[in-house]
Amino acid sequence: MAEIKSIIVLYGGASSERDISLESGKGIYEALEQLGYFVTLKDFNNLEKLEDLKKYDLVFIALHGFEGESGILQKDLDNLGILYTGSKYLSCKNTWNKSKFKDILESAHIPTPRGFSVERIHSNMQSPFNNFNKKYSEDIQNLFLKPEEDGSSVDIFEVNSESDLEQAIRDAQNPNRAFIFEESIKFKEFTVSILDNKCLPIIEIKTTNSFYDYDAKYISDTTQLIEADLDEKNKNKIHNMALNAFKELGCLKWGRVDILQDQNQRLYILEINTVPGMTSHSCLPRAAEISGISYKELVQIIIQDVQL
Numbered sequence: 601m602a603e604i605k606s607i608i609v610l611y612g613g614a615s616s617e618r619d620i621s622l623e624s625g626k627g628i629y630e631a632l633e634q635l636g637y638f639v640t641l642k643d644f645n646n647l648e649k650l651e652d653l654k655k656y657d658l659v660f661i662a663l664h665g666f667e668g669e670s671g672i673l674q675k676d677l678d679n680l681g682i683l684y685t686g687s688k689y690l691s692c693k694n695t696w697n698k699s700k701f702k703d704i705l706e707s708a709h710i711p712t713p714r715g716f717s718v719e720r721i722h723s724n725m726q727s728p729f730n731n732f733n734k735k736y737s738e739d740i741q742n743l744f745l746k747p748e749e750d751g752s753s754v755d756i757f758e759v760n761s762e763s764d765l766e767q768a769i770r771d772a773q774n775p776n777r778a779f780i781f782e783e784s785i786k787f788k789e790f791t792v793s794i795l796d797n798k799c800l801p802i803i804e805i806k807t808t809n810s811f812y813d814y815d816a817k818y819i820s821d822t823t824q825l826i827e828a829d830l831d832e833k834n835k836n837k838i839h840n841m842a843l844n845a846f847k848e849l850g851c852l853k854w855g856r857v858d859i860l861q862d863q864n865q866r867l868y869i870l871e872i873n874t875v876p877g878m879t880s881h882s883c884l885p886r887a888a889e890i891s892g893i894s895y896k897e898l899v900q901i902i903i904q905d906v907q908l
Contacts, residue, residue: 603657604637604657604658604683604903604906605637605638605657606637606638606639606640606655606656606657606658607632607637607638607639607640607656607657607658607659607660607903608639608640608641608642608653608656608658608659608660609625609628609629609632609639609640609641609642609660609662610625610642610644610647610653610659610660610661610662610663610668610673611624611625611626611628611641611642611643611644611662611663612625612643612644612645612646612663613643613644613645613663613664613665613667613668614644614645614667615664615665615666615667616665616750616754616755616773617664617665617754618664618665620664620877620879621662621663621664621665621668622643623879623880624662624664624877624878624879624882625641625662625663626641627878627879627880627895628660628662628878628899629641631895631896631898631899631900632660632899634896635896635899635900640656644663644667644668650676650677650680650682651680653677653680653682654680654681654682657683658683658684658685658903658906659677659682659683659684659685660684660685660902660903661673661674661684661685661686661875662875662878663875664875664877665750666696666749666750668875669692669695669696669873669874669875670692670693670696670749671688671689671690671691671692671693671694671696672689674686674687674688674689674692675689683906684906685853685854685902685903685905685906686852686853686854686855686874686875687850687851687852687853687855687874688850688852690850691849691850691851691852691874692874694849694850695849695851695871695872695873695874696749696874697748697749698715698746698747698748698749698780698871699717699748699778699780701849701871701872702715702780704848704849705845705848705869708844708848710841710844710845710848710869711866711867711868711869712868712869712870713782713783713784713785713860713868713870714732714735714736714782714783715780715781715782715783716731716732716735716780716781717748717778717779717780718778718779718780718781719778720775720776720777720778720779721745721765721768721769721772721775721779722769722775723766723769727762727765728743728745728759728765728781729741729743729762731781732781732783740783741760741761742758742760742783742784743758743759743760743781743782743783743784744756744757744758744759744781744782744783744784745757745758745759745765745768745779745780745781745782746779746780746782747774747777747778747779747780748777748778748779748780749777749778754773755772755773755774755779757771757772758784759781760784785860785861785862785868786860787860787861787862787863788804788860788861789804789805789858789859789860789861789870790802790803790804790805790828790838790858790859790860790861791803791805791856791857791858791859791883791887792838792839792842792856792857792858792859792887793854793855793856793876793883793884793887793888794842794843794846794851794853794854794855794856794857795853795854795884795888795893795898795901795902795905796853796854796901796904796905797843797846797852797853799839799842799843800884800887800888800890800891800893801827801828801887801890801891802827802828802830802835802838802839802887803825803826803827803828803883803886803887803890804824804825804826804827804828804829805823805824805825805883806823806824806826807823807824823881825883825886827890837867838859838867841859841867841869842857842859842869845857845869845872846872849872851872851874853902853905853906854876854884854901854902854905855872855873855874855876856872856873856876856883856884857869857871857872857873858870858871858872858873878895878899884898885898
């Protein structure tokens with residue numbers, strides 16, 4: 601493979617995660633400049649045609665949301681023979697859609713929170729508690745409501761009563777899309793960043809918010825991303841679970857696996873992010889830092905992985 605000298609960082613776009621993508625892209629761009637690459641920063645909104653990307657040796661995808669994580673961009677770049685960072689089309693597609701993602705994990709006997717999908721949320725919809733009880737023969741009153749396809753905790757609500765559901769429907773930015781209801785598991789939350797197909801130190805997420813929502817992820821200064829205090833046995837268990845899920849979905853090189861733990865110490869894969877955040881509040885740069893890998897070195901490793 602030819603040496604990579606010129607790189608374009610794609611960021612921004614029109615999704616609900618635009619602001620986060622802008623911050624990620626700027627950080628990556630500055631690191632690439634410091635590393636000595638010829639680098640261009642391009643807002644996806646201002647890209648006239650994908651063919652224009654052919655003049656660069658590599659596309660660094662810092663585009664969060666459906667434009668960068670649904671797999672559509674990766675498929676188009678593959679068809680044009682353009683090299684890019686991260687996982688391929690099918691892996692992105694299957695991790696982006698939470699229902700499909702759960703189906704794949706369940707088929708592989710990898711634990712994930714139980715749930716079911718609805719085409720949209722509306723004022724006269726059937727009670728999710730009744731639906732959950734019918735599907736799993738279990739009485740449950742603690743659920744999360746989240747879009748089937750979206751990220752960064754956009755339109756995610758705790759639903760512990762019918763009145764909570766009514767409020768969520770009123771507050772949702774876009775209720776006219778598919779959602780999933782998912783059982784609430786809130787004891788501990790870990791995230792495992794994967795770099796060069798290897799696990800970085802496990803991060804435990806601690807927040808004063810009721811859950812790890814948009815504010816906790818990107819705004820609050822009280823959220824703690826600390827190295828998980830675990831013995832080797834439990835570290836290995838979480839690492840193996842994360843890698844198994846990553847490989848089962850066909851993901852490549854770098855990404856992030858989010859894992860929940862209940863009060864009985866049982867672990868559940870929550871989601872996989874194929875274009876992880878690269879902001880000052882993001883988990884992957886924090887895990888790299890704990891490993892002694894600087895932000896600039898992290899960006900270099902991601903590029904080296906593409907060249908292998």
